[in-house]
Amino acid sequence: MQYLTSFRLPSRLKEEDVILNDVRLDMQCYSQNVYPFKIFPSKGLSELTFAPVTLFYGGNGSGKSTLLNVIAEKLKLERGAPFNKTPFYGDFLERCHAEVADGLPRDSRIITSDDVFDHLLDLRAINSGVERRRDELFEEYRVYKGASSPRFNMRSLDDYDELKERNEARHSTRSAYVARRMPNEVWGKSNGESAFEYFTSMIKGDALYLLDEPENSLSAKLQCELATFIEQSSRFYGCQFVISTHSPFLLAMNGVKIYDLDTVPVRARKWSELENIRTYFEFFEAHRESFYEN
Secondary structure: OOOEEEEEOOOHHHHHHHHHHOHHHHOHHHOOOOOOOOOOHHHOOOEEEOOOEEEEEOOOOOOHHHHHHHHHHHOOOEOOOOOOOOOOHHHHHHOOEEEEOOOOOOOOEEEOHHHHHHHHHHHHHHHHHHHHHHHHHHHHHHHHHOOOOOOOOOOOHHHHHHHHHHHHHHHOOHHHHHHOOOOOOOOOOOHHHHHHHHHHHHOOOOOEEEEEOOOOOOOHHHHHHHHHHHHHHHHHOOOEEEEEOOOHHHHOOOOOEEEEOOOOOOEEOOHHHOHHHHHHHHHHHHOHHHHHOO
């Protein structure tokens, strides 16, 4: 499915019109900070056309995350974590143009590495609270179960719950007593497993999703699983994806369109032509014998 069909960035002339004529640039605090102006004209990048799955590839500083954020802001996509803007961001967006077929579905959004990181921090906070509650219940069980526990006298109906807990403690193992009182916990998952589940829970059917380096925190195996999930979501569930990545497992997905932001001018390329992929290939070729040793 395709919701976003094309995106046009401001030309060099339009950028120069802002940079040369904006009075704010006479102020010293703005003199060097016109981001995201002055990034894409030098790359010869003016217009992008999209497939059901489109990938932005490039090294650090290539502009792939900037491009993803510009598209997300122009389309007013929902996002979680905030990101840094300059006072010129709005001027830049005004000079961009997006072609969208029949409007964007409600669930469309951008998911960034900061969103995943915030999710992992939330899980840690939950687990910290779970751990404290577990310790409290261990102590409660010890007091209720202990032979030295003071005799309990029920004086009103308000004491009924405590009486039930004391009786249960006397007739239960510690693990059974604690398990029945614990909140649902999320122990046992690695950061990568939690990050993968975050993506699969946030991505619904029939929507546009922009993903910023989703391979972060994911093992090679989980990157392969994410690639399969993206392919199936696009093919069977009406999703369109625009993804910034340098993961070989995502770049090798079937039928994707890849823009190489390390080339000038920026152009679409096959995944096997990309520098990052060639580096992997040459490395494994140099160590081919290691895979056949007894």
